[in-house]
Amino acid sequence: xxxxxxxxxxxxxxxxxxxxxxxxxxxxxxxxxxxxxxxxxxxxxxxxxxxxxxxxxxxxxxxxxxxxxxxxxxxxxxxxxxxxxxxxxxxxxxxxxxxxxxxxxxxxxxxxxxxxxxxxxxxx
Numbered sequence: 001x002x003x004x005x006x007x008x009x010x011x012x013x014x015x016x017x018x019x020x021x022x023x024x025x026x027x028x029x030x031x032x033x034x035x036x037x038x039x040x041x042x043x044x045x046x047x048x049x050x051x052x053x054x055x056x057x058x059x060x061x062x063x064x065x066x067x068x069x070x071x072x073x074x075x076x077x078x079x080x081x082x083x084x085x086x087x088x089x090x091x092x093x094x095x096x097x098x099x100x101x102x103x104x105x106x107x108x109x110x111x112x113x114x115x116x117x118x119x120x121x122x123x124x
Contacts, residue, residue, distance in 0.1 A: 054068050
C-alpha cells in the first residue's frame with residue numbers, strides 16, 4: 001500500500017510540474033508578440049545604363065572622388081555632377097506605398113537582416 005501511495009504522489013508531482021511549465025510557457029509566449037509585418041516588393045529589373053551599381057565599403061572621400069573597397073579591389077569613383085545629399089531619419093513617418101527605395105541588409109546564419117531603407121524621392 002505504501003508503494004502505491006508513493007507512486008501516486010510522484011505521479012501527482014510530475015503532472016503538477018508539467019502543468020506549471022505549460023502555464024509558464026503560455027504566459028511568456030503571450031507577452032512576446034510578433035513584430036509588425038510589412039510587405040516588400042523587390043523590383044528585379046535591370047538599372048538603366050547610366051547607373052552604376054558598385055557594392056562595397058567607402059574607404060576615403062575627398063571633394064572630387066570616393067574610394068570604394070570591393071571584393072575585387074579598390075575602385076575610385078568620380079563625383080563630377082553627382083548630387084550629394086544628407087540622409088536623415090524619417091522620425092516615425094513611413095514612406096508612401098509605391099515609393100522607390102534602396103534596401104540595405106546583412107546576411108546572417110539564419111537569413112538576411114534588413115539594416116536600412118533609403119527612400120528615393122522623385123523631383124518634379
